[in-house]
Amino acid sequence: MCHPSWGRALAAAQRLRDLARLRRVRDRIDREYGQPLNVLALARDAHLPAGQLSREFQSAYGKSPYAYVMARRVERATRATTRLPRLGSCPTFASSR
């Protein structure tokens, strides 16, 4: 009945929606990186079981949520001591003042 390409297109669209949901989780981890990571709360707000959230996060970003937040803290501490900007930031105006 359905053309096979429709099924593939639907699966691809669902995958993009799932990735966008993970992006919101990651952005929230970035915002709250100084607080203890609460995967259960993140999963609840993303309407996902915690185990599934951790697996999907690892698959998308190459690290578990715990490993990711630790990497962010290390990166943050390194930047604080070296004054390096993070990706998506630029110290242009600061350095030209």
Place this chain on the structure above:
Amino acid sequence: MMIMDITIHTSVLPHVDPDASLAFYRDVLGFEVRSDVGHGTMRWLVVGPANQPDTSILLAPPAADPGITEDERRTITEMMAKGTYGWIQLATRDLDGTFAKVQARDAEVVQEPTEQPYGVRDCAFRDPAGNLVRIQELR
């Protein structure tokens, strides 16, 4: 040094839903629309702040180049969705007022106004395509 007369004219961000991106840049950030061509997802929109007529952002369909393979196109759209592809840096003198106005329009907040250790105060949002829109304070 050779003196050249070159300006930064247009930079490009990808969209997935042109109407949603248009609403974000026009209605939320308050940019004017300078050009709107194409239809469906193959739409090219030129927007920019009214007080800066010589510099524009082109919102373009991703991976429209026919030399991009299907695998590459999938990678690009997935990176956009997961928020690791496009980004842009804007600036304003009124960071807190801008943040409040953008947040009030239900934009996806990435970061509240924050003093960064490298001497910049900025905030960040996602546009509807997942591009990171970082806004820093001019001071």
